[in-house]
Amino acid sequence: MFVWLASYPKSGNTWLRAALWSLLHDGATVDLDALADIGGTAAGRNVFERTLSVQSADLTADEVEDLRPVALTLRAARMRKRQAHKVHDAWRRAPNGRPLFPAEATAGAIYVVRDPRAVVPSWAHHARVSADAAIAFLADPTAALAADPGTGTIVLPERLTTWSRHVESWLDGPSEPPVVIRYEDMLADPARELRRAAAVMGWSVTAGALAGAVAATRFDALRRTEADQGFRERSIGTAAFFRRGEAGGWRDELTPAQVRRIEDDHAPVMRRLGYL
Amino acid sequence: MRGADGEGDRGVAGWRVRSELPLPGAPPWTGDERAPDVTITEGAVPSALPGGVDAGPLLQVAPDGTARYEIASVAAYLVRDGREVVVDRRRGVADADVRVFLLGTVLAVLCYQRGIVPLHGSCIEVDGRAVAIVGPTGAGTSTLAAAARQAGLRVLGDEVTVLRPDGDRVLAVPTVPELALWPDVLASVGVAPGALGPRRAGIARGTLPVPDAFCAAPRPVAGVVHLGVVSDERSRAPRPLRGLAALAWLHANLHTPGYPAARVETAALMGRLPPLLAAVDHHVVLPWYPSWPGPAALLEAVVDQVGGGDD
Numbered sequence: 001m002f003v004w005l006a007s008y009p010k011s012g013n014t015w016l017r018a019a020l021w022s023l024l025h026d027g028a029t030v031d032l033d034a035l036a037d038i039g040g041t042a043a044g045r046n047v048f049e050r051t052l053s054v055q056s057a058d059l060t061a062d063e064v065e066d067l068r069p070v071a072l073t074l075r076a077a078r079m080r081k082r083q084a085h086k087v088h089d090a091w092r093r094a095p096n097g098r099p100l101f102p103a104e105a106t107a108g109a110i111y112v113v114r115d116p117r118a119v120v121p122s123w124a125h126h127a128r129v130s131a132d133a134a135i136a137f138l139a140d141p142t143a144a145l146a147a148d149p150g151t152g153t154i155v156l157p158e159r160l161t162t163w164s165r166h167v168e169s170w171l172d173g174p175s176e177p178p179v180v181i182r183y184e185d186m187l188a189d190p191a192r193e194l195r196r197a198a199a200v201m202g203w204s205v206t207a208g209a210l211a212g213a214v215a216a217t218r219f220d221a222l223r224r225t226e227a228d229q230g231f232r233e234r235s236i237g238t239a240a241f242f243r244r245g246e247a248g249g250w251r252d253e254l255t256p257a258q259v260r261r262i263e264d265d266h267a268p269v270m271r272r273l274g275y276l
Numbered sequence: 277m278r279g280a281d282g283e284g285d286r287g288v289a290g291w292r293v294r295s296e297l298p299l300p301g302a303p304p305w306t307g308d309e310r311a312p313d314v315t316i317t318e319g320a321v322p323s324a325l326p327g328g329v330d331a332g333p334l335l336q337v338a339p340d341g342t343a344r345y346e347i348a349s350v351a352a353y354l355v356r357d358g359r360e361v362v363v364d365r366r367r368g369v370a371d372a373d374v375r376v377f378l379l380g381t382v383l384a385v386l387c388y389q390r391g392i393v394p395l396h397g398s399c400i401e402v403d404g405r406a407v408a409i410v411g412p413t414g415a416g417t418s419t420l421a422a423a424a425r426q427a428g429l430r431v432l433g434d435e436v437t438v439l440r441p442d443g444d445r446v447l448a449v450p451t452v453p454e455l456a457l458w459p460d461v462l463a464s465v466g467v468a469p470g471a472l473g474p475r476r477a478g479i480a481r482g483t484l485p486v487p488d489a490f491c492a493a494p495r496p497v498a499g500v501v502h503l504g505v506v507s508d509e510r511s512r513a514p515r516p517l518r519g520l521a522a523l524a525w526l527h528a529n530l531h532t533p534g535y536p537a538a539r540v541e542t543a544a545l546m547g548r549l550p551p552l553l554a555a556v557d558h559h560v561v562l563p564w565y566p567s568w569p570g571p572a573a574l575l576e577a578v579v580d581q582v583g584g585g586d587d
Binding site for chain 1: 333334335347349376381412413415416419435456459460461475476478481532533535
């Protein structure tokens with residue numbers, strides 16, 4: 001069965017996956033190449049195609065959406081243990097009405113969320129766009145990843161919608177609400193938040209492994225690991241995937257007007273999560 | 277019936293194919309006077325096969341190996357004995373849409389039924405020998421075939437690569453002179469946007485006919501190149517594969533692995549892979565990274581690895 005590690009992009013998903021990986025390996029230094037050990041990405045194109053015996057690029061967007069829950073349910077039935085899969089999609093139903101992440105394939109879900117004022121500079125860096133463009137992206141109901149139909153990618157399109165709608169979709173959509181982990185809490189008390197995540201995975205945790213995982217995924221450690229190993233999720237033309245790893249970095253990266261625009265766009269959901 | 281006198285027969289994967297469904301992309305059959313190896317007719321397909329095992333919701337496999345494949349909005353296909361395909365198309369669906377799945381998954385199933393291994397990817401000719409370029413969708417196997425064409429090389433096929441044992445050798449057999457390409461790669465391989473034909477209604481990936489660059493005869497296989505996504509763009513060196521690792525990569529890049537899995541035929545399939553390993557000189561993982569230079573440079577790496585002059 002799947003545990004969904006769901007988040008809007010640049011909200012700490014990979015950080016949490018790295019910490020879970022280390023925890024599973026008794027607190028070892030993270031092997032960024034091997035993150036799939038704990039589970040892959042829910043939108044993987046190849047595994048979709050191999051599970052269903054179909055070429056996704058020969059299907060319409062609606063056909064792919066309708067078949068995604070089918071493929072996930074088939075895969076869940078074959079799993080011997082829980083696997084944590086990264087999700088950037090908003091929670092939603094496929095055109096045929098079936099939830100994209102169906103309850104029968106789901107053992108649990110963790111929703112990682114981060115202050116949108118911090119997501120903006122991080123997304124701007126990752127996508128190589130201006131802060132203003134990133135603010136517009138977070139407010140765009142049609143925002144999506146890998147969604148240009150004219151471009152071939154190794155992942156299927158992931159539809160985000162707006163930052164606010166993304167949060168609400170995951171908090172209010174599934175019949176079983178997810179465990180919410182705030183990026184800022186992961187920074188403040190990583191051991192506590194990692195223990196909560198491990199509980200969703202159904203893992204028993206030793207103090208030694210927990211301490212090791214926390215040390216291995218401090219941002220300076222992750223940055224060193226990335227410098228040593230490289231990381232395929234880094235964007236072309238950017239220096240690193242793991243950038244600052246701070247909670248309040250946005251204060252010196254955004255103008256007051258930009259901060260106000262983000263707060264205007266997302267105030268109700270920011271309040272709901274304690275960001276305002 | 278179209279082609280009943282043999283005049284309209286086509287040659288696909290070395291087989292004489294007699295089809296009620298037009299196959300305009302496939303070359304005419306120019307071989308001997310044999311009876312058709314594969315017939316494709318239109319007719320009713322049962323909604324399920326007795327005793328069939330589901331390999332997912334689209335593919336069902338009966339104990340005798342007969343397969344039923346269905347794309348709900350397009351057609352159901354019955355595939356039997358490696359010789360016979362019955363197409364039950366939905367009302368109003370265009371020939372082209374039916375053909376896409378016929379020349380993909382259905383072709384792969386025909387291969388399995390004939391004891392031939394189909395790989396997922398393209399195949400090009402380098403110095404009179406074939407090089408299979410295989411990998412997952414999106415890795416760039418078709419783009420590399422297009423780059424090969426741009427460099428003056430010929431193409432044996434795309435999507436399904438058919439490797440047929442022939443004594444001590446393995447032959448790559450040509451399929452159809454068409455490449456399946458996304459519009460965004462056209463400029464990088466010297467193809468005008470208008471040259472890409474529609475593949476299926478409602479999808480962006482198109483079909484590029486390449487009759488001018490088609491190698492229509494089988495070629496001994498010099499190498500199998502697996503495109504593998506790597507994490508570190510510094511590790512660009514192609515990695516030779518041997519033994520079990522080569523076997524694992526072949527297995528990972530089978531076309532339609534659901535078919536042998538549903539037949540619990542994995543052991544038999546694995547038995548067919550070692551001769552393939554032994555008969556092919558080069559098995560290579562070519563690291564692929566999004567920030568790499570264009571397909572031409574990748575193609576050079578392929579030719580360097582498995583090209584002529586080293587046998």
